[in-house]
Amino acid sequence: MEIVRCRDYEEMSSKAADIVCEEIGKRPDLVLGLATGSTPLGLYRELIDRYGKGTVSFKKIKTVNLDEYVGLGEDDAQSYAYYMRSNLFSHIDIAPGNTHIPDGKNADHESECSKYDAVIDELGGVDVQILGIGHDGHIGFNEPGNAFIPRTHRVKLTEETIEANKRFFERRADVPKFAYTMGIRDIFRARKIIFLVSGKDKAGIIREALKGPITPEVPASILQLHSNVILIGEDKALELLDE
Numbered sequence: 001m002e003i004v005r006c007r008d009y010e011e012m013s014s015k016a017a018d019i020v021c022e023e024i025g026k027r028p029d030l031v032l033g034l035a036t037g038s039t040p041l042g043l044y045r046e047l048i049d050r051y052g053k054g055t056v057s058f059k060k061i062k063t064v065n066l067d068e069y070v071g072l073g074e075d076d077a078q079s080y081a082y083y084m085r086s087n088l089f090s091h092i093d094i095a096p097g098n099t100h101i102p103d104g105k106n107a108d109h110e111s112e113c114s115k116y117d118a119v120i121d122e123l124g125g126v127d128v129q130i131l132g133i134g135h136d137g138h139i140g141f142n143e144p145g146n147a148f149i150p151r152t153h154r155v156k157l158t159e160e161t162i163e164a165n166k167r168f169f170e171r172r173a174d175v176p177k178f179a180y181t182m183g184i185r186d187i188f189r190a191r192k193i194i195f196l197v198s199g200k201d202k203a204g205i206i207r208e209a210l211k212g213p214i215t216p217e218v219p220a221s222i223l224q225l226h227s228n229v230i231l232i233g234e235d236k237a238l239e240l241l242d243e
């Protein structure tokens with residue numbers, strides 16, 4: 001795994017944007033896997049900035065997001081569909097029809113999951129996947145458990161995830177209890193993974209994920225087996241890796 005150490009969040013975001021733009025340059029119709037949360041916000045700001053300067057176009061790319069809360073629709077300010085629109089899509093030249101996110105409003109989880117799998121299959125899988133990590137080691141919303149779940153599924157969010165994400169909601173009780181998430185197989189099949197990690201609070205889990213055993217109890221640990229992961233992290237998030 002290539003590890004790129006950055007002095008701060010801005011450098012991490014800018015290095016990630018360099019790679020995304022380079023990949024789009026090589027393949028203008030790239031399938032880009034997208035993540036939400038705080039970590040990729042700086043990357044999205046950089047991409048918007050570069051688009052504004054005319055150095056990149058998203059006209060032909062296709063995107064697939066990792067996950068969505070069950071019960072929230074695209075007009076809910078806490079949904080990931082809303083997040084993507086306000087933090088990236090509405091500021092760049094991407095075609096709305098080329099963006100894909102599970103439909104949190106579809107209560108029929110079996111149909112939603114198989115629909116999303118079909119979307120991923122039709123796109124031929126993800127070329128470049130942006131990935132963060134949760135404090136419990138989740139990637140997407142693949143929470144710790146006793147098996148790696150290969151494809152899109154409905155997942156019960158852990159208390160740790162609900163605790164971490166309550167900052168985006170008015171009350172803790174408002175955080176949805178379930179989410180739809182892309183499965184481990186489809187994340188793992190991405191041809192390149194840009195793994196972003198920021199904040200000192202992630203130092204412990206990133207060490208566990210990269211230096212500990214490969215186990216579904218730490219879903220990100222599966223990335224140890226992937227042959228094309230670039231970990232771009234703030235120094236303080238990577239400080240325990242050398243111990």
Ligand code: PGA
Binds near residue numbers: 036037040133135138
């Ligand atoms: P964060 O979330 O970027 O807001 O820390 C990461 C994640 O939960 O995957």
